[in-house]
Amino acid sequence: MELRRAIVSVCLANSKPFHPRMPFFRCRLHHRNPLISKKDMDLVDRDGNKVDPETVDWSRYGAGRLPPYQFVQRPGPTNALGRVKFIFPNPHFVFLHDTPSKALFGRTERTFSSGCIRVENPFVFAELLLNNPAKLNPDSIQKLLDSKKPQTVFLDKPLTVMLLYGTVGAFDLELVRFYNDIYERDARVLNSLNAPFEFHLPTES
Numbered sequence: 001m002e003l004r005r006a007i008v009s010v011c012l013a014n015s016k017p018f019h020p021r022m023p024f025f026r027c028r029l030h031h032r033n034p035l036i037s038k039k040d041m042d043l044v045d046r047d048g049n050k051v052d053p054e055t056v057d058w059s060r061y062g063a064g065r066l067p068p069y070q071f072v073q074r075p076g077p078t079n080a081l082g083r084v085k086f087i088f089p090n091p092h093f094v095f096l097h098d099t100p101s102k103a104l105f106g107r108t109e110r111t112f113s114s115g116c117i118r119v120e121n122p123f124v125f126a127e128l129l130l131n132n133p134a135k136l137n138p139d140s141i142q143k144l145l146d147s148k149k150p151q152t153v154f155l156d157k158p159l160t161v162m163l164l165y166g167t168v169g170a171f172d173l174e175l176v177r178f179y180n181d182i183y184e185r186d187a188r189v190l191n192s193l194n195a196p197f198e199f200h201l202p203t204e205s
Contacts, residue, residue, distance in 0.1 A: 040074040088161045098122040
């Protein structure tokens with residue numbers, strides 16, 4: 001928003017509604033799991049060094065004893081976070097990011113993510129945020145992508161980020177749209193609005 005006017009509108013895919021019957025289970029990850037190679041993942045130790053999964057004795061680890069490794073997906077077009085992510089420190093570890101699953105933006109309901117928010121046109125969004133054509137433009141973005149090296153770009157000035165949730169939207173003062181209350185928050189709002197009005201005078205200290 002700029003002077004109460006929307007200067008750009010982007011399509012988002014947000015997180016799934018909480019499923020109260022989501023199953024919890026235990027399974028085993030085998031070192032020959034095809035997902036490791038299919039998803040362009042590396043096994044790294046606590047120092048960030050790559051480790052060959054074939055050299056690890058996985059039988060040593062199990063419940064109560066986790067392996068000192070983690071799987072890291074390589075940067076690139078197939079990465080689950082796409083080619084760029086937008087980090088804004090918050091206690092919920094939520095951020096905005098690109099996605100290789102562009103077809104999801106064609107859906108009417110786009111609750112596919114696991115907590116973060118996917119952005120349809122992330123590079124247009126990045127140019128808008130930085131607002132520095134000399135530093136970030138389509139050509140410089142392409143050079144960053146071609147380098148295939150992770151790089152961090154900071155904003156010159158901090159911006160306030162607001163993630164708002166609403167089930168009614170007005171567009172151009174002529175069209176009003178109603179959406180499903182996927183996070184089931186409307187009931188609490190309505191209950192508060194319908195509750196008897198209460199006013200408490202401040203007590204003298």
